[in-house]
């Protein structure tokens with residue numbers, strides 16, 4: 001089942017080429033996809049419900065403190081300990097996505113108004129469908145490609161993201177998370193998905209997005225949209 005079916009491999013036409021070898025893993029991504037890797041890890045890999053936010057998440061949160069997002073819609077990929085929802089409580093409506101059941105349960109237990117947590121794999125069809133009628137002003141993902149099973153499913157994620165942005169919407173990511181990929185000896189991510197600014201631009205432009213850098217923060221906006 002790990003081999004791509006001929007039908008799906010034939011149907012997939014990559015929109016960009018940064019040198020990935022695994023174009024189509026042939027498996028539909030779901031919330032349990034990374035579980036074997038999580039069991040292999042000797043430190044928290046996916047469930048950060050009881051951890052402090054990572055350094056990159058903290059840098060993003062620092063930026064959020066001053067961001068003009070009041071009354072806006074925020075999508076946070078990688079719930080962690082719900083630091084984003086707690087930070088933006090009363091300011092913005094936050095929707096979060098995680099593959100970790102512990103984060104999902106923890107987030108729901110907080111009882112924060114205007115906060116919803118979804119147990120979903122961002123590479124899956126279910127994610128692409130779930131928010132079809134929603135638009136977000138800000139999408140946060142400090143691990144944009146860190147868990148990419150293959151190019152086909154990463155491209156599905158980017159296509160979904162591009163379609164979810166409101167007119168003024170942007171995706172925000174961070175250099176540290178761009179540089180990290182899953183590498184534990186089980187379901188490893190191809191090293192090509194360790195992103196630099198050039199790779200991020202190549203991927204983003206395939207989906208009509210322009211990348212702006214501000215120190216270690218990277219903003220992806222629809223090409224032609226003005227920065228707010």
Ligand SMILES: C[S@@+](CC[C@H](N)C(=O)[O-])C[C@H]1O[C@@H](n2cnc3c(N)ncnc32)[C@H](O)[C@@H]1O
Nearest residue numbers: 048053054057078079080098099100121122147
């Ligand atoms: C290392 S934790 C980081 C949590 C938080 N963003 C932070 O930086 O403190 C990785 C996060 O990415 C999420 N994640 C990993 N792969 C995912 C996927 N394919 N779809 C959705 N979420 C995913 C995990 O559920 C977890 O929330």
